[in-house]
Amino acid sequence: RIAYVNGRYVRHAEAAVHVEDRGYQFADGVYEVCEIRDGFLTDERRHIDRLIRSLAELRIRMPMSRAALGVVLREVVRRNHVRDGLVYLQITRGVAPRNHPFPSPETEPALVVTAKSVPRSVHDHSAETGIAVITLPDNRWDRVDIKTVGLLPNVLAKQAARDAGVYEAWLYDADGNVTEGSSTNAWIVTADGTLVTRPAEHGILRGITRTVLMEVAARLGVKVEERKFSVEEAKRAREAFITGATTIVTPVVKIDDQVIGNGAPGSVATALRKAFHDSAE
Numbered sequence: 001r002i003a004y005v006n007g008r009y010v011r012h013a014e015a016a017v018h019v020e021d022r023g024y025q026f027a028d029g030v031y032e033v034c035e036i037r038d039g040f041l042t043d044e045r046r047h048i049d050r051l052i053r054s055l056a057e058l059r060i061r062m063p064m065s066r067a068a069l070g071v072v073l074r075e076v077v078r079r080n081h082v083r084d085g086l087v088y089l090q091i092t093r094g095v096a097p098r099n100h101p102f103p104s105p106e107t108e109p110a111l112v113v114t115a116k117s118v119p120r121s122v123h124d125h126s127a128e129t130g131i132a133v134i135t136l137p138d139n140r141w142d143r144v145d146i147k148t149v150g151l152l153p154n155v156l157a158k159q160a161a162r163d164a165g166v167y168e169a170w171l172y173d174a175d176g177n178v179t180e181g182s183s184t185n186a187w188i189v190t191a192d193g194t195l196v197t198r199p200a201e202h203g204i205l206r207g208i209t210r211t212v213l214m215e216v217a218a219r220l221g222v223k224v225e226e227r228k229f230s231v232e233e234a235k236r237a238r239e240a241f242i243t244g245a246t247t248i249v250t251p252v253v254k255i256d257d258q259v260i261g262n263g264a265p266g267s268v269a270t271a272l273r274k275a276f277h278d279s280a281e
């Protein structure tokens with residue numbers, strides 16, 4: 001495997017950043033994960049748009065032009081011979097002696113890109129059986145719309161899910177409303193077949209898969225309501241599912257101890273999953 005690290009393509013086993021990289025010391029950086037399908041990056045343009053927004057919110061410079069970044073991404077995918085899988089890109093504020101304020105403006109942001117193959121069968125399997133989720137209080141900061149590498153609460157929530165023997169943890173706010181999953185957006189389907197997902201304000205990440213799915217729904221004539229929904233409403237929903245670059249659309253068949261619908265993937269989520277890549281770019 002090959003990784004890109006600050007201007008060089010290096011063997012993955014030897015790909016390293018400096019101990020004083022601010023990503024390492026302060027989680028002072030942002031990232032993107034993009035699906036690779038048939039050798040192409042799904043919705044690359046939207047991922048780069050979101051990356052540029054995350055960087056701007058944190059006042060980190062783009063280390064290279066958008067076009068050059070596209071070349072690096074595709075080169076890492078090519079050098080790793082990835083047909084189906086994921087590309088990971090991370091930009092931090094760079095390397096400087098540890099000190100909380102921003103380093104001098106000449107400090108170069110650090111860019112790392114990796115890619116890995118993930119056989120389609122892995123996700124197709126969970127989509128066919130459906131997944132279970134647990135619910136946990138959302139204890140993250142109030143700017144989770146910025147895709148920062150500061151993911152400790154997400155890591156702990158995901159591990160709690162694994163410890164409970166399930167795939168994902170749905171987080172809920174102080175009012176008992178679902179925000180999102182630890183690495184996915186959360187959706188339910190109401191009795192009349194309407195999709196419901198939380199509005200993308202500062203309280204969730206505006207998932208690219210979420211945005212594209214709204215277009216898929218419009219094309220299929222499925223109504224979408226962006227509004228808050230509670231854990232209780234989710235447990236009574238006709239269907240539930242998650243979206244994200246790593247899972248696309250994956251049905252949720254159990255929330256805590258509550259079986260959703262008849263415990264099998266719902267027809268709406270299944271249809272959306274099938275139609276997804278016709279709307280993705």
Ligand code: PDD
Nearest residue numbers: 033182183184185205207208209244245
């Ligand atoms: N996670 N919400 C959170 C907290 C996420 O971390 C992600 C993505 C999403 C879905 O966003 P998108 O549809 O753009 O992938 C929602 C990535 C895949 C990760 O951290 O691995």
